[in-house]
Structure formats: C-alpha cells, structure tokens
Amino acid sequence: MITRSINTFFAQGTVSSTAMSLTNAAFGFTATQVAQADHVLISVDTGAIRITWDAAKTVPTTSKGMVITDRNWPLADIVGTINAQNIQMIRDGSTDAVVNVMLECG
Numbered sequence: 001m002i003t004r005s006i007n008t009f010f011a012q013g014t015v016s017s018t019a020m021s022l023t024n025a026a027f028g029f030t031a032t033q034v035a036q037a038d039h040v041l042i043s044v045d046t047g048a049i050r051i052t053w054d055a056a057k058t059v060p061t062t063s064k065g066m067v068i069t070d071r072n073w074p075l076a077d078i079v080g081t082i083n084a085q086n087i088q089m090i091r092d093g094s095t096d097a098v099v100n101v102m103l104e105c106g
Contacts (some may be wrong), residue, residue: 007106009033015049015097019059019090027101037084039104042070042076047097051089053078060090067092 013026020026022034044049050065052058058065060100066078070101084103091097 005065006104007036008039009105010101010105012045012098012100015047015089015091015099017091017096019061019088021088022084022101022103029101029103033103033105034084035081036105037103038079038081040076040078040084040087040105041099041102042068042078042087042089044070044098045098047095048092049089049097049099050092051076051087053083053087055082055086057088060088062090062092064073066091069085070097075096 007028011027011029022029023031048067048069050060050067052060052065
C-alpha cells in the first residue's frame with residue numbers, strides 16, 4: 001500500500017475590486033505553501049468572484065474569468081502545483097466576496 005502525507009491549510013479572506021492571488025495578505029498563505037499545493041478547493045460564502053488559473057496568468061476582471069457565486073456550485077476544484085500558483089480572483093460586481101480556500105500539500 002502506498003500512503004502519502006498531506007498537509008492541509010485553510011483560510012478565509014475578502015476579495016475586493018483588485019485581482020489577488022492566494023499569497024495576498026487577505027488569505028495569509030505563504031509562497032511556499034502555495035508552491036507546494038497540488039489541490040485547491042475554493043468556495044464563496046457571500047458575494048461572487050471571477051477566477052482564473054491558466055498558464056498565461058490571465059488577470060480576471062468583472063467580465064473575464066470563471067464565476068463562482070455564494071454558497072452555490074460550482075466549487076472551484078483546482079489540481080496541480082502550477083495551477084495553484086496561477087490562481088487569481090476578483091469580486092464579480094460591486095460587493096466584496098468572502099472566500100474560503102483549502103490548500104492540500106502532499
């Protein structure tokens with residue numbers, strides 16, 4: 001049997017009108033934690049966000065990026081260390097969003 005150790009880190013932060021990555025102070029993740037994350041789960045408690053994680057590091061805007069709304073699916077389920085490092089998000093609309101992020105590093 002193959003087993004692996006997984007370190008899991010959780011943060012909740014407010015996403016506003018400026019695009020931000022997971023190393024933004026609102027979440028408090030370190031660059032090392034994000035670089036080691038091979039799985040990221042993101043949900044929204046209040047408001048809505050637009051999110052990108054492509055190789056081109058596209059900066060999301062209020063009209064560009066995948067939309068995740070409060071307490072509704074889809075939940076962002078992002079796999080891969082490069083994808084985790086490329087995640088950027090911005091609020092969708094005029095109301096700040098409260099966002100939950102779970103990093104799995106293993």
